[in-house]
Amino acid sequence: MTPRASMVWMRNARVWMRHVTASLIGNLGQPFLFLLAMGYGLGGHIPPIKGLTYLQFIAPGLVTSAVMYSAAFEATYGSYTRLTTQHTFEAILMTPVSVGDLTIGEVVWGATKGLVSGLIMLMVMPFFGVWPSPWALALIPILFLEGVFFSALGLITTAVADNYDFFNYFTSLLITPLFLFSGIFFPVDSLNPVTRAVVLSLPLTHVVTLSRKLCYGDITDGWVPSLLIVVVSSVITTWISAVLLRRRLIK
Amino acid sequence: MPYGIDKAPGKSARIVEISGLTKFFGERMAVGGIDLFIDQGECLALLGPNGAGKTTTIHMLLGLVHPSGGVINIFDEPMVERLPEIKMRIGVAPQMDNLDPDLSVLENLLTYASYFGIRRRLARQRADELLDFFALGDWAKDIIEHLSGGLRRRLLIARAFINSPELLILDEPTIGLDPQARHLIWERLDELRAKGATMLLTSHYMEEVSRLATRVMIMDKGKVIAGGDPANMVKEMVGRDVFEIRGDRQELDGVERILSSCKADFDRRADRLYVFTKGPCPELEALAAEHRHVTRRPANLEDLFLKLTGGVLKEE
Secondary structure, three states, rough: OOOHHHOOOOOHHHHHHHHHHHHHHHHHHHHHHHHHHHHHHHHHHOOOOOOOOOHHHHHHHHHHHHHHHHHHHHHHHHHHHHHOOOOOOHHHHHOOHHHHHHHHHHHHHHHHHHHHHHHHHHHHHHHHOOOOOOHHHHHHHHHHHHHHHHHHHHHHHHHHHHHHHHHHHHHHHHHHHHHOOOOOOHHHHHOHHHHHHHHOHHHHHHHHHHHHHHHHOOOOOOHHHHHHHHHHHHHHHHHHHHHHHHHOOOO | OOOOOOOOOOOOOEEEEEEEEEEEEEEEEEEEEEEEEEEOOOEEEEEOOOOOOOHHHHHOOOOOOOEEEEEEOOEEEEEEOOOOHHHHEEEEEOOOOOOOOOOOOHHHHHHHHHHHOOOOOHHHHHHHHHHHHHHHHHOOOOHHOOOOHHHHHHHHHHHHOOOOOOOOEEEOOOOOOOOOHHHHHHHHHHHHHHOOOOOEEEOOOOOHHHHHHHHHEEEEOOOOEEEEOOOOOOOOOOOOOOEEEOOHHHHHHHHHHHHOOEEEEEEEEEOOEEEEOOOOOHHHHHHHHOOOEEEEEEEEEHHHHHOOOOOOOOOO
């Protein structure tokens, strides 16, 4: 991150600190409720999957969904407010901060919020009787990368949005399907080959896979391609978001 | 020097030089090939009706709008290649309020300082000086959302000084303010200008321009249509005095006939006749002395502005 990008990050952090409680409850409420309802409620009626109770099975996935929701919402509703109603981006661009610095600052900020949500989920797992392995520490950079990906995806949407309603497309057509079909709630390999191929093309699926492996210390194989996909998709989406944001801001 | 104004170092006194600057938004020409310069210590005012291209010009100076053509040099450097370095030395008070509404007055200044890479301690020191100078000290800890329009404007201008700019750009600095607030800002800007600050100003308040500007350029429909020293321009292009005579049509016809030998321009509007004198006119002096429907005042920039940008005034 460039020094000027980190100043954009700092600005957002400063504002966030003013509303930190409301923001965290907003971001964490949903994954918590899912953990309770699905893990405890539904989980009691479901046989173990690959040696894991249903609660154990979905908990690592819900960590990744917390990251996704926090990062994506920050980079859409949050960034869009700074772009339009508050004219914050315009104010920043009157200083030596460039559109590139601004994009990186915004993307990393969204990713940071995502990571914070993910870490909180990870830390409360033991309260639900789910104990992550020490390998879960290796999950931290992966969750951050996931945050970068969804934050950049949100910023891309922000750069082309005309109003807040536009984000309904983003949520309904992208985020919610990813949440439901990325292997958080059921094992991907049990699907028929065609559906499985589709699900494996979804970026969140790979983060869910990695999260489950690392949470339970299963580092045998199959993590390299998943990690590569996460890295490459984060870099590409960040680059696209910078191009689109420049087009939006510099006329 | 307090209040953060640095005099530009180096040999050249030319701060801004623009030639052939053009901008098209699709088919619409916003700026049509303007040339402009600002020397150190000058306050150049860009005047023009809404949509004349003033703000677009400023945005091109700041790299917020890509020019369709033309060259911009600031501090003797090409703007396109050296944008961040150049912006380190410019302070901007934008037309639109873009303060951070969730942050306090002081935090707004400190946050803005951080974008320039100003160290925390120096930023704090400058912020305190600026709060003091713009009489904002009592509100330092207040959140922007709770401030009045006048206070926000003052902060917006104070913020432009946080990096001790060598060029200050003020885009309608007192728009929408009550007279008290406006006068306070004028006093402060006057003081800074007297200390040698270089400024580019746009405004609709002719009083503001007369007070602050050392030179004006009048823009209309993307072109510069006149420029120079404001007092000289008024004298040459409008006249020395303006007489405003009220009366019905016949009366005014009669007055115009009496005054036909005078060196003056006339403009008729509803029940009023405006006479812009370019030299002594004894008939008019006599008329003014005996007629109570005649008021006399010195010609001002507003007369010039209206005349050039096609207001109610037309050349006789």
